[in-house]
Every structure is written in C-alpha cells, then in structure tokens.
Amino acid sequence: MRRPVRIAVTGAAGAISYSLLFKIAAGEMMGKDQPVILQLVELPHAMDSLRGVAMELMDCAYPLLHTITLHDNVEDGFSNAHYALLVGAKPRGPGMERRDLLEENAQIFARQGKALNDFANRDVKVLVTGNPANTNALIASRNAPDLSPSQFTCLTRLDHNRAKGILANHCGATTRDIGGIMIWGNHSPTQYPDLHQATILGKPAMAQIDTTWYRDEFIPKVQKRGGEIIEARGLSSAASAAQAIVDQMRDWVLGTEPGEIISMGLLSDGSYGIAKGIFYSFPVICNYGRYQIVQNVEINEFSRQRLTATEQELLDEKAAVEEMLPKETEASHQSLSICLRSGVTLYADNTGPDADSKFMTTNRVL
Ligand code: NAD
Numbered sequence: 149m150r151r152p153v154r155i156a157v158t159g160a161a162g163a164i165s166y167s168l169l170f171k172i173a174a175g176e177m178m179g180k181d182q183p184v185i186l187q188l189v190e191l192p193h194a195m196d197s198l199r200g201v202a203m204e205l206m207d208c209a210y211p212l213l214h215t216i217t218l219h220d221n222v223e224d225g226f227s228n229a230h231y232a233l234l235v236g237a238k239p240r241g242p243g244m245e246r247r248d249l250l251e252e253n254a255q256i257f258a259r260q261g262k263a264l265n266d267f268a269n270r271d272v273k274v275l276v277t278g279n280p281a282n283t284n285a286l287i288a289s290r291n292a293p294d295l296s297p298s299q300f301t302c303l304t305r306l307d308h309n310r311a312k313g314i315l316a317n318h319c320g321a322t323t324r325d326i327g328g329i330m331i332w333g334n335h336s337p338t339q340y341p342d343l344h345q346a347t348i349l350g351k352p353a354m355a356q357i358d359t360t361w362y363r364d365e366f367i368p369k370v371q372k373r374g375g376e377i378i379e380a381r382g383l384s385s386a387a388s389a390a391q392a393i394v395d396q397m398r399d400w401v402l403g404t405e406p407g408e409i410i411s412m413g414l415l416s417d418g419s420y421g422i423a424k425g426i427f428y429s430f431p432v433i434c435n436y437g438r439y440q441i442v443q444n445v446e447i448n449e450f451s452r453q454r455l456t457a458t459e460q461e462l463l464d465e466k467a468a469v470e471e472m473l474p475k476e477t478e479a480s481h482q483s484l485s486i487c488l489r490s491g492v493t494l495y496a497d498n499t500g501p502d503a504d505s506k507f508m509t510t511n512r513v514l
C-alpha cells in the first residue's frame with residue numbers, strides 16, 4: 149500500500165463538500181490505490197456539523213480513508229498538506245453576480261494563502277473553488293511568497309463539463325464522443341466556451357452544429373449555467389461542482405488521457421497574448437503532476453473578442469483587490485518563478501528574464 153497523502157479541504161461542512169469528501173474517500177480523485185488523510189477545516193460555529201460529516205465518512209468504512217482530522221482554523225488544517233481544496237467561502241444567492249462576493253471572500257483567501265505558505269507541504273497543489281474563483285486564486289497565490297504560483301489553480305472544470313454535457317445533449321451524443329472543448333478566461337458570465345477545436349465522434353463539431361445555435365444559445369447557456377441552477381434550486385450547484393473538483397485534481401495529479409484536452413484556471417504566462425499576472429482558464433494537458441497550456445490553437449476574430457472581454461473583467465477584478473496583493477510577489481507572478489528565502493529565484497524553464505538575473509532551471513513543479 150502507498151503512503152497516505154494529506155488533503156486539506158475548507159468549507160468541509162458545506163454543500164459541495166457533502167458530495168466531494170465521499171468521492172475523495174472512495175478513491176475517485178487520487179486513484180484507487182492511494183490512501184488519503186482528510187484534514188477538514190470549518191469555521192468555529194460549524195464544527196458540530198463537521199463532526200457529523202466525519203461520523204458519516206467513518207460509517208462508510210472506505211478502505212482508502214486512513215485518518216480524518218477536524219480543524220477550526222486553516223493554520224492547523226493546512227499543516228503538511230499535499231493538496232488543498234479551498235472550497236469554503238460564501239456562495240452567491242439569486243440576483244447576485246460572483247464578483248459581488250469579492251469583498252466578503254477576499255480576506256479568507258489572503259489568510260489561506262499565508263497559511264499554505266507557512267504550514268503546507270512545499271509541493272502542495274492548490275485548487276480554489278470559492279467564488280470569485282479566479283481572483284481568489286490570485287489573492288491566495290500572491291499571499292504565498294515561498295510557493296510557486298504554478299501550485300495554484302482555480303476551478304473552471306465545471307464550465308468545461310457543462311459545455312460538454314450541453315453539447316452532447318444537443319447532438320444526441322454521449323460525453324465520451326466529445327473532445328477538444330476549451331473554456332477561456334473567468335469563471336463568470338464573460339467566460340468563453342470555445343467549440344472551434346471541439347470534435348463529435350472525431351469530426352469537427354462546428355461542422356455538425358448550427359452556428360446561430362452556437363453563438364446565441366450554447367455560449368450564453370454555459371456562461372450563465374451557475375445562475376440558472378441557483379434560480380431553479382435556490383442554492384448554487386454542489387454535486388456537479390464536487391465532480392468537477394475531483395476531475396480537475398485527478399487530471400492534474402494523475403494526467404490527462406492521451407489526446408485529451410481539459411480546461412483549468414491558472415496564472416497566465418502571456419500565452420495567447422493574455423496579460424500576465426491574472427488567473428485565466430486555458431486549455432491544458434497534464435502529465436507527471438504538471439500542466440501545460442496547449443499552444444498554437446487558432447484564434448479567429450470572434451474568439452479574440454471574447455478572450456479579450458473576459459481578460460478585461462479579470463484585470464478589473466484584480467484592480468479591485470489590489471490592496472490584498474503584496475508587492476513582494478508581483479514579480480514572481482509576471483515571470484513564473486519562485487523566490488526562495490535564501491534570495492535565489494528559480495524560474496520555470498525558459499522563462500527567466502535574462503542572463504544577469506539569478507537563474508536556475510529546476511525539476512521542481514513550476
Ligand atoms: P456552503 O455555504 O454550502 O458551504 C460553504 C462552507 O464554507 C460553510 O460550511 C462555511 O461555514 C464554510 N466557510 C466559510 N468561510 C470559511 C473559512 N474561512 N474557512 C473554512 N470554512 C469556511 O457553500 P457551497 O455551496 O459549498 O459553495 C462554496 C463556495 O464554492 C461558494 O463560494 C460558491 O460560490 C463556490 N462555487 C464555485 C464553483 C466553481 O465552479 N468555481 C462551483 C460551485 C460553487
């Protein structure tokens with residue numbers, strides 16, 4: 149049996165976690181041969197509820213569930229964590245946009261970034277779900293000077309899965325028949341679900357669907373799906389969000405299938421002309437625990453306008469939280485790098501600024 153890995157989950161007594169934790173314990177995220185230690189974090193007032201969740205987890209007798217620990221603060225909860233799923237935050241209600249949560253949730257992610265920096269395993273992989281997910285990921289990452297920004301991602305896999313499901317339903321196909329979906333930008337109504345590279349049964353999707361349906365129905369439906377669910381349920385998506393978290397982490401850790409492209413929110417490295425320094429959803433492939441942005445995707449005029457609109461929204465969100473972004477980490481988020489306490493800066497391969505700067509290539513996850 150392999151050694152157990154430590155997975156910290158915030159908001160562990162909330163709606164998403166009530167689905168998520170059971171999937172993780174069943175081996176759906178880290179693999180069917182990987183024991184897990186769940187480090188569950190909640191606000192102090194929700195600890196009774198959290199104890200109930202822990203009892204239920206225990207009562208499922210999952211063979212891969214090694215230990216459960218409960219914490220009312222992130223500093224303890226993140227201790228030595230190999231993976232951190234930042235779910236805990238306030239959800240929006242009917243009539244709100246996700247960015248309306250910025251002010252209330254920003255503080256949470258600044259503290260969590262600091263706690264990850266100080267207490268988590270040095271190679272921790274972080275997935276931010278709490279909304280607005282992209283900008284919260286930026287806040288957390290900017291508050292973690294000793295970790296690489298590439299260790300932080302945000303959840304746009306839900307949008308990816310939604311696009312796949314809606315397209316499959318429209319075409320009478322199954323999701324297994326569909327590939328090449330790409331979500332660009334923000335987890336918000338400006339996101340761009342791009343079908344120009346998508347395939348249905350191996351053939352170009354755009355040749356099999358009506359362009360008017362794509363532009364006037366499909367795109368807005370994916371963009372506004374979260375709101376549609378809130379209107380219908382009175383609560384935000386939970387089970388589908390949990391599935392998306394599992395999918396995104398599993399692919400990041402265990403790798404994507406050969407030929408498969410997924411969408412992940414990550415720090416822009418300037419690919420496709422997108423401004424550096426914001427968390428933006430790109431098409432990626434993953435292997436060996438790393439992700440790589442898929443390059444050379446053709447971007448037509450229609451797509452470019454949408455890539456730019458969602459980029460602008462993220463730049464505006466960033467400007468709104470500027471005081472939560474320490475100056476100390478500005479440079480490491482422009483040129484993907486990690487500043488070690490020793491003063492040495494490690495850059496991802498081929499991204500170092502110039503020959504004069506302290507420069508090392510590294511195999512560490514960058
Ligand atoms: P919920 O209200 O049911 O649960 C959130 C839980 O987080 C609560 O139990 C609360 O006590 C806890 N919490 C709040 N602040 C915390 C903190 N600082 N530390 C630890 N725990 C804390 O909400 P939910 O439905 O589980 O959704 C959680 C978040 O995920 C919301 O912000 C929601 O908008 C977001 N979300 C994002 C996506 C996505 O695709 N990115 C999808 C669905 C939901």
Ligand code: LMR
Pocket residue numbers: 239240246279306373374375377378384385
């Ligand atoms: C979603 O997309 O379902 C979540 O981000 C919740 C929301 O506020 O829409």
